[in-house]
Amino acid sequence: MSTIQQQLPADFHPQSRVWIYQSNRPFGEQETKEINEQLHQFTAQWLSHGDKVKGWGALFFNQVIVILADESQAGVSGCSTDSSVRIIKSLEQQYDVNLFDRLLLGFLVDGKVQLLPMVQLPYALEKGKVTMDTLYLNNTVQTKAELETRWLVPLGESWLKTRLAKVS
Template identity: 90%
Template sequence: MATIQQQLPADFHPQSRVWIYQSNRPFSEQESKEINEQLHQFTSQWLSHGDQVKGWGTLFFNQVIVILADESQAGVSGCSTDSSVRIIKSIERQYDVNLFDRLLLGFLVEGKVQLLPMVQLLYALEKGKITPETVYLNNTVQTKAELENNWLIPLGESWLKTRLQQAL
């Protein structure tokens, strides 16, 4: 399987902006294909004040939408950000999913996303369901460089480490 870095467009600036939307359920193979087509369609026509935005989007792990905007040529305005949110809200309605629940933590277990409500984090640690080494989806990353280096990280190296220290 290709690494995240290998799947991202190589010609995008490391400081390209990133938006991550994690679904509350995995998409089927057919849904994933349709969503990737919608993301391609959106990014190929994405405009900011009439200028083409160099954009890219895909679905990772059949559950996590990642959108990139390379602002080295044209910046992304508030209106163009709003248009990206509209496509995400459209996908939510179309597939009856929640893509904006920031209290749902994602972990990568055997190549699949496993979700855990933040309020259950300490319980899951105490019961050994997850450990500080479990791969966490750090959906707070904001640039392509951060996506490549800090998106899939051990839980113990994430912003949640202070909560872990309380539990351990």
């Protein structure tokens, strides 16, 4: 069992929806505690059309927020999705970070997230800063099952492989 699987709630359906927000910087120890507490408070009172959403959220690698919603009992409406985005925007302001930059690629190096602008990926590969075996944070995963099996993948097995083939 991967460490990711061990950190996720076991009682959530494999098709639970996932939202991933990668920060442009790591959070400190105190910030991490505060963010995890705020995520816990948010998911404990998360509602969709008055029904309780079975939600969960946590910070991974001190830099990546993961939110889950198990829709096996109650679906997540547009309004409840908006409320999750509001908490993320609030965290952005509170900690002066960017959590919505989709052009910043995350790689896991020695247990820490290393960020790289997408346009610099070919150069980083050429210089050996990353390789096709470097773990890439595939933040496009949409379900808990995908999060467990396809979130941390070698760069050469990610969707970026086809983009890199066009460059080389």
